Amino acid sequence: MVVENHVSLQPFNTFGIAARAQRLARIRRDDDVLALVRHPDWRPQETFILGGGSNIVLTGDLRQLVLKVEISGRRLLREDERGWLVEAGAGERWHDFVAWTLAQGWPGLENLALIPGTVGAAPVQNIGAYGVELQDRFHSLDAIDLETGEPLTLRHEHCAFGYRDSVFKHERSGAHGMGLKGRALITRVRFWLPRRWRPALGYQDLARKVAETGITDPTPRQVFDWVCEIRRAKLPDPAVLGxxxxxxxxxxxxxxxxxxxxxxxxxxxxxxxxxxxxxxxxxxxxxxxxxxxxxxxxxxxxxxxxxxxxxxxxxxxxxxxxxxxxxxxxxxxxxxxxxxxxxxxxxxxxx
CATH class of the missing domain: 3.90.78.10 (UDP-N-acetylenolpyruvoylglucosamine reductase, C-terminal domain)
Structure with a gap:
């Protein structure tokens, strides 16, 4: 594990706001988290979990220990007549993961193309676009409890998904509350992609593409390309305009x-x-x-x-x-x- 002092966070937030972290730990495997939790000076309430930095506004320097999640890897876990179960490390770029699933012939995430951020941050926000939300394809995830160091496996019913909401955005209430804000560090996320795929074309922008092209039964790759084209026309590239x-x-x-x-x-x-x-x-x-x-x-x-x-x-x-x-x-x-x-x-x- 690498721990750095006085680190600029400007490259790590898509707004490009200039701020610094007093300390930043790069989390590249589960053992990195466990080493921190077992340290005698560990205080989980004094940490901030950072993914791709695409959904934060920094209003000052951070005194908390910043845990920058960089766990990589993506793989097929299971395939059967119903579909595919795929997994990605929390540090993988979301758009790259979506493109990879389509390249393998596994549709289902194409409407979520070009959303910035990482795979591990996607369940926190329950990202969504053009009629599809992450919860529609979510299977389960692995995380580590920053208070106890215990591994967690959470399925759909544990995550309390809502519109741009999840259990990871709420504080724990009472001794047995399930709020996991700042408490669970997500390490891997799994998705179920069914073989019986149908394009989600209900949103006006996609319906317009159908009308413009005359393609009434698009392939997953066609939907992916349309979504990328629509987003690029409407939304600025964070690398160019924060x-x-x-x-x-x-x-x-x-x-x-x-x-x-x-x-x-x-x-x-x-x-x-x-x-x-x-x-x-x-x-x-x-x-x-x-x-x-x-x-x-x-x-x-x-x-x-x-x-x-x-x-x-x-x-x-x-x-x-x-x-x-x-x-x-x-x-x-x-x-x-x-x-x-x-x-x-x-x-x-x-x-």
Whole structure:
């Protein structure tokens, strides 16, 4: 295990915010975690688990010991007439893993292409895009309890998946609570990819691709290519323009609330959900409030997609986490004043 002191975190967060970690440990295998947990000075509450840094906003230097997860590896565990069980190390880049599964002929993750971050961070956020969420393909994961050093294997029913939510985002409540925020370090994740594959084309952007191309029965690779094309047209590459992807969750409202908004703003983008609620497009709400292209200091709203906040200062003169959160709060106030809806940020604020 490698432990470094006074490490710049700018290369390790996709926003490109300049901050430092007092200490950073590179976790490349399970034994690295166990060595830390068994150390006499170990205090799990004084750690921060870092994956790909694609869903965080750093508002200052970190005094906690940063555990940077770099566990690699991907493999097929089982194949039968129903499908494939595949596994990846928590440090694997998510998009690379998706592309690898398709290259092997195992469809199912194509709608989740080009989502930044690592495999280990994907269950924490329950990532999702274009009608598919991680929980739809999730089988199980391995983790290590940072309090006890005990190995954990969690299946779908243990993870409390919700919209951009999971048990890994909540503190433990009471002696027997299952909240695992900051307590479980994910080491490997497994996915079940069924042979009976059908393309998920319900989202407007993909339906438009079907209409444009005339391809009504696309292959998994075709869906993958479409998703990559759509995302590249809408979302900035973090290597070029720092960002954390979609900054706000799409809010859900009752049919009555949606009808009220449609009465005032007929163009509002909305999607009915199976439970009877309505999902609204947060990007549309922000754009309707006039924020697209606006800036606060060196933090700005992306010109092509109002749901994305960006670092306009680049790597040389980056925005601060404070500027990002000031901009975010101003957007939240505007949306609430116009629509009566409180937008909830997706990224974790650390510092």
């Amino acid at each position: 960002n954390a992807g979609s900054f706000f969750k799409n809010p859900t409202v009752t049919p009555e609330q949606c009808a009220d908004i449609i009465g005032r703003d007929p163009q509002v983008v909305h999607y009915p959900l199976p439970d009877g609620t309505i999902k609204l497009a947060a990007g549309w709400l922000i754009d309707a409030c006039g924020w697209k292209g606006k800036s606060v200091g060196r933090a700005g709203v992306y010109e092509k997609q109002a749901l994305v906040l960006v670092n306009r200062g680049g790597r040389e003169d980056p925005c601060t986490g404070g500027e990002v959160m000031t901009l975010a709060r101003l957007i939240q106030t505007s949306v609430y004043e116009r629509f009566g809806i409180r937008l909830e940020p997706e990224p974790v604020v650390v510092g």
